[in-house]
Amino acid sequence: MIYSPFPMRVVSKREEAPGVRTLKLEFVRQEDHEFFKASYKTGMFGLYGIFGEGESTFCVASPETRKEYIECTFRQSGRVTTTLANTDAGDIVTFRGPYGNRFPIEEFEGKNLLFIAGGIALPPTRSVIWSCLDQREKYGNVTIVYGARTVADLVYKHELEEWKQRDDVNLVLTVDPGGETPDWQDHVGFVPSILEKVAPSPENTIAVLCGPPIMIKFTLNALGKLGFSESNVYTTLENRMKCGVGKCGRCNVGSVYICKEGPVFTAAEVSAMPQCDL
Amino acid sequence: MTRILLKNKLDECIAAWRSAGFSVLAPVKRNDLSRFEEVERSADMALDLQITERTIKDHFFPQTEPLLRYTIKKHDLDSQEMLPPDIRRVFFGVRPCDASGLAIDDPLFGWDYKDQYWFKRRDNAVIVTIACTTSDDFCMCTSVKLAPDSTKGSDVMLRPLQNGTGWQVEALSDRGTALLDSVSSILQESSETPAPPASVPVKFDVDKAMEWLADPANFESHFWKEISLRCIGCGSCTFLCPTCHCFDIQDEGDTYTGIRRKNWDSCSFTMFTMHTSGHNPRNTQSTRWRQRIMHKFNYYRGKFGVNSCSGCGRCTRQCPVDMGITETLQAISNLQG
Amino acid sequence: MGIQVQFRKEAAELLSSGAVKLVIGYGEGSTPERRRPVFVRTPAETERLVLDGACVANLSTYLISEGLLSDGKNVAVFLKPDGIRSINILAAEAQLNPEQVVIFGFDIENGEARPLAGRKASDFTQVVEAAKAAGLSPELQKEAERLDHISAAERFEYWKEQFSKCIKCYACRQVCPMCYCRRCIVDVNQPQWINTSSHTLGNFEWNIVRAFHLAGRCVACGGCDRSCPVNIPLRLINHRMAKEVLDAFDYYAGESTDQKPVLATFRQDDPETFIL
Numbered sequence: 001m002i003y004s005p006f007p008m009r010v011v012s013k014r015e016e017a018p019g020v021r022t023l024k025l026e027f028v029r030q031e032d033h034e035f036f037k038a039s040y041k042t043g044m045f046g047l048y049g050i051f052g053e054g055e056s057t058f059c060v061a062s063p064e065t066r067k068e069y070i071e072c073t074f075r076q077s078g079r080v081t082t083t084l085a086n087t088d089a090g091d092i093v094t095f096r097g098p099y100g101n102r103f104p105i106e107e108f109e110g111k112n113l114l115f116i117a118g119g120i121a122l123p124p125t126r127s128v129i130w131s132c133l134d135q136r137e138k139y140g141n142v143t144i145v146y147g148a149r150t151v152a153d154l155v156y157k158h159e160l161e162e163w164k165q166r167d168d169v170n171l172v173l174t175v176d177p178g179g180e181t182p183d184w185q186d187h188v189g190f191v192p193s194i195l196e197k198v199a200p201s202p203e204n205t206i207a208v209l210c211g212p213p214i215m216i217k218f219t220l221n222a223l224g225k226l227g228f229s230e231s232n233v234y235t236t237l238e239n240r241m242k243c244g245v246g247k248c249g250r251c252n253v254g255s256v257y258i259c260k261e262g263p264v265f266t267a268a269e270v271s272a273m274p275q276c277d278l
Numbered sequence: 279m280t281r282i283l284l285k286n287k288l289d290e291c292i293a294a295w296r297s298a299g300f301s302v303l304a305p306v307k308r309n310d311l312s313r314f315e316e317v318e319r320s321a322d323m324a325l326d327l328q329i330t331e332r333t334i335k336d337h338f339f340p341q342t343e344p345l346l347r348y349t350i351k352k353h354d355l356d357s358q359e360m361l362p363p364d365i366r367r368v369f370f371g372v373r374p375c376d377a378s379g380l381a382i383d384d385p386l387f388g389w390d391y392k393d394q395y396w397f398k399r400r401d402n403a404v405i406v407t408i409a410c411t412t413s414d415d416f417c418m419c420t421s422v423k424l425a426p427d428s429t430k431g432s433d434v435m436l437r438p439l440q441n442g443t444g445w446q447v448e449a450l451s452d453r454g455t456a457l458l459d460s461v462s463s464i465l466q467e468s469s470e471t472p473a474p475p476a477s478v479p480v481k482f483d484v485d486k487a488m489e490w491l492a493d494p495a496n497f498e499s500h501f502w503k504e505i506s507l508r509c510i511g512c513g514s515c516t517f518l519c520p521t522c523h524c525f526d527i528q529d530e531g532d533t534y535t536g537i538r539r540k541n542w543d544s545c546s547f548t549m550f551t552m553h554t555s556g557h558n559p560r561n562t563q564s565t566r567w568r569q570r571i572m573h574k575f576n577y578y579r580g581k582f583g584v585n586s587c588s589g590c591g592r593c594t595r596q597c598p599v600d601m602g603i604t605e606t607l608q609a610i611s612n613l614q615g
Numbered sequence: 616m617g618i619q620v621q622f623r624k625e626a627a628e629l630l631s632s633g634a635v636k637l638v639i640g641y642g643e644g645s646t647p648e649r650r651r652p653v654f655v656r657t658p659a660e661t662e663r664l665v666l667d668g669a670c671v672a673n674l675s676t677y678l679i680s681e682g683l684l685s686d687g688k689n690v691a692v693f694l695k696p697d698g699i700r701s702i703n704i705l706a707a708e709a710q711l712n713p714e715q716v717v718i719f720g721f722d723i724e725n726g727e728a729r730p731l732a733g734r735k736a737s738d739f740t741q742v743v744e745a746a747k748a749a750g751l752s753p754e755l756q757k758e759a760e761r762l763d764h765i766s767a768a769e770r771f772e773y774w775k776e777q778f779s780k781c782i783k784c785y786a787c788r789q790v791c792p793m794c795y796c797r798r799c800i801v802d803v804n805q806p807q808w809i810n811t812s813s814h815t816l817g818n819f820e821w822n823i824v825r826a827f828h829l830a831g832r833c834v835a836c837g838g839c840d841r842s843c844p845v846n847i848p849l850r851l852i853n854h855r856m857a858k859e860v861l862d863a864f865d866y867y868a869g870e871s872t873d874q875k876p877v878l879a880t881f882r883q884d885d886p887e888t889f890i891l
Contacts, residue, residue, distance in 0.1 A: 001394065002392065002393055002394060003346065004357060004359055007354075007357075009353075051348040051350055051357065051531075051536065051538070052348075052350065052533065052536055054528065077555065078804075078805070079805050081554070082805070090353050091353065213557070239559065240550075240551050240552065240553055242525065242527045243525070245390070246389045246391065247387065247389070247393060247523070248524055248526070248527070248543070249523060249524030249525070249543075249545065249573070250524065250543070250550055252569075252573075253559070254572075254577070255572075255577040255580050260389070260390070274494065274497045276497070276498055277497075277559055277560070278559060309780065310846040311845050311846050331845065332845070341782050341813045342813050415645070416645075507654050508651065508652040508653070508677075510676070510789040510790050511789050512784050512785050512786035512789040512842070513782075513783070513784035513785060513786070514784045517844070518784075526811065528810075528811050530810055539812050541811055541812050541813065542782065542783075542813065544784070547785075548802075549802050598786050598789075598790050598841065599651055599672070600644040600645055600649050600651035601651075602645070604645065605645060
């Protein structure tokens with residue numbers, strides 16, 4: 001029923017970065033899991049909650065190729081995320097979803113992929129990355145450009161290591177100037193400028209871009225300069241949500257309801273929205 | 279010859295509906311507030327009010343409503359939906375603008391995900407509307423292309439008779455037909471003519487206004503700042519609006535058990551769109567007022583083919599600083615020349 | 616020269632000399648009986664200003680708009696004695712610099728507006744003293760006494776009925792010059808002090824918390840009462856709190872810009888009737 005969440009059991013919790021955690025959740029009820037398996041596609045989001053505290057919206061960070069569990073990664077900041085952060089394995093939380101649209105990854109087949117993410121926005125990107133890497137043969141070259149403020153703020157460090165080792169993935173890491181540690185071997189600089197140095201040719205390439213609004217803005221500029229067409233660049237938008245299903249009336253940007261028509265948009269679609277409403 | 283209901287037969291009608299299992303709700307003025315409440319007799323009704331201060335929306339989408347009850351146990355939890363009770367209700371003496379409001383909101387609550395809390399109440403309600411033969415300074419149904427005798431959202435239409443003794447009755451839906459059939463012995467055939475509907479002046483050219491609103495160049499117009507300067511950011515206009523439907527979801531309870539509730543929320547409030555990070559897409563009152571107007575006269579139409587305003591005029595009638603849709607749309611249609 | 620003509624002329628002079636950047640006054644409303652706040656920034660626009668017996672709103676509430684006075688420039692505002700007292704309180708609570716506020720003072724007598732002499736808050740000391748001498752509103756006192764003479768249980772029932780009407784639109788808060796908190800306690804959720812739901816309990820919590828926050832600060836301008844779309848007699852609650860503060864501490868809100876807030880200070884001879 002519409003506002004009733006699924007109970008989920010916390011399987012494990014991982015510290016990603018200061019204040020950032022990943023929860024691995026499993027379905028308590030078989031029928032809920034079946035529903036999820038039948039409906040989840042990469043890019044969709046959910047409302048994660050704790051009864052007594054409320055619900056909070058973030059993406060499903062796990063790919064559509066791995067539907068045994070749901071992973072979610074969040075920064076502890078408000079009331080709900082603080083409580084979620086304090087859960088332990090075995091605790092029960094809730095999930096409502098999956099909602100929203102998805103990345104059309106079958107349309108990406110045969111193309112080169114350029115993933116660009118900043119900070120805490122790696123999780124939505126990571127969902128697409130694994131969905132594609134798990135079917136690696138279907139896609140061309142894969143480049144991942146990921147940046148964070150500091151080395152400590154990089155999330156999914158164990159997976160970054162894995163991607164670095166793979167020879168079918170080109171991983172480019174960067175941290176903002178001043179965020180590097182003495183032993184940092186990778187780039188120092190903001191994502192847009194690093195991107196301009198390392199980006200593959202826009203020819204037959206799809207870019208997936210997730211990050212804070214300011215990074216998105218400058219990275220879109222950079223992609224434009226590199227010759228990427230706006231219709232080949234995908235991104236996700238986030239807004240405050242309560243219902244997740246198009247009723248509560250707060251997540252719209254102009255006429256577009258992020259919860260129903262998003263969260264995945266092409267850069268062309270985002271450009272068509274009233275920018276001051278973002 | 280048409281069927282009529284005489285005022286002096288209204289009590290028989292109410293009794294018949296009540297004994298058939300209906301609750302009858304009608305305009306009531308009590309504790310210095312007019313709203314729809316359950317009544318047992320016609321003497322309790324305030325049918326001569328131009329319009330109730332509160333809308334019948336309250337009875338379909340209450341200001342606070344339980345969604346589910348939850349119980350938290352160690353490594354387990356339980357939740358049960360709390361759907362509204364199965365009560366069949368007759369809303370008697372609804373104004374056409376309020377009845378239209380329900381019909382306007384139906385597609386929203388049914389948009390892909392069906393909100394059973396709304397529809398369970400809708401499905402169990404019969405809307406008996408009385409056409410308006412008078413209006414006040416704030417009525418604006420004709421400005422939004424409705425009318426003092428619009429049938430939208432109504433199951434039965436009552437048109438006041440010229441001689442003031444009762445109403446001409448007309449069923450507009452199966453539910454309305456069934457309701458009238460249940461009191462067919464109380465209704466009479468008559469050749470009395472109904473009074474003409476109120477003549478409500480058109481206050482703005484809604485087409486012109488919509489054209490202006492649809493132009494992306496006007497989204498950041500200085501107009502929005504000017505028109506909303508005096509807005510104090512309360513939720514009065516949204517909460518008294520028959521079509522405003524925004525809500526919040528909140529949990530209330532102790533450590534082990536509680537109720538998740540759906541509470542009215544308003545696009546006028548600063549916190550409505552505020553992210554946890556502190557970023558607020560609509561961080562000024564002008565952007566919030568623009569959202570309200572755009573939602574009603576542009577976005578909603580784009581999604582559901584209808585404007586989200588039924589012209590009741592409550593937003594202006596009750597505004598602490600005398601703002602409202604009428605002034606804004608007037609100003610916009612004047613901008614259009 | 617009538618007061619409206621006089622104030623328009625002076626407002627135009629202040630604007631053209633640059634002495635103020637903005638004049639907040641009253642203008643015509645959507646019906647002949649209504650007046651609405653208007654914001655005037657050029658001498659020509661002063662023609663929009665109206666002043667008569669229908670101008671009752673306390674416009675001082677706009678002075679606490681975020682950033683309005685932060686540039687150090689002056690703003691002129693039409694104020695009745697209650698609004699002048701609000702300025703005194705806002706100044707005493709460090710919410711504005713009274714030197715930046717140019718006051719077009721007026722009072723309404725027998726349905727007519729008449730000017731009050733002065734332009735700065737400190738010029739109106741006698742007006743405020745006269746208001747204090749006149750005491751709390753006798754009409755309100757009479758209305759409130761009706762409630763004093765019924766039993767506690769009946770009084771509780773009365774307020775329960777009234778608060779059950781509340782829809783938490785927060786018009787009372789938004790229209791009030793004293794409600795300047797950037798984040799109202801009802802909007803705080805860590806911890807959630809107050810239920811956000813608008814059921815009778817939640818409504819009680821909200822209205823009682825607001826009444827307490829206004830004790831010794833409310834000037835009885837009646838803005839909340841007039842703004843309430845569901846007609847809760849908020850004037851009676853605020854009057855009652857004002858009376859408590861007057862009786863217990865001989866404190867009349869808004870006497871001057873340096874009056875110490877009553878509940879933020881103490882005297883050794885303060886009554887301690889509430890301490891067990």
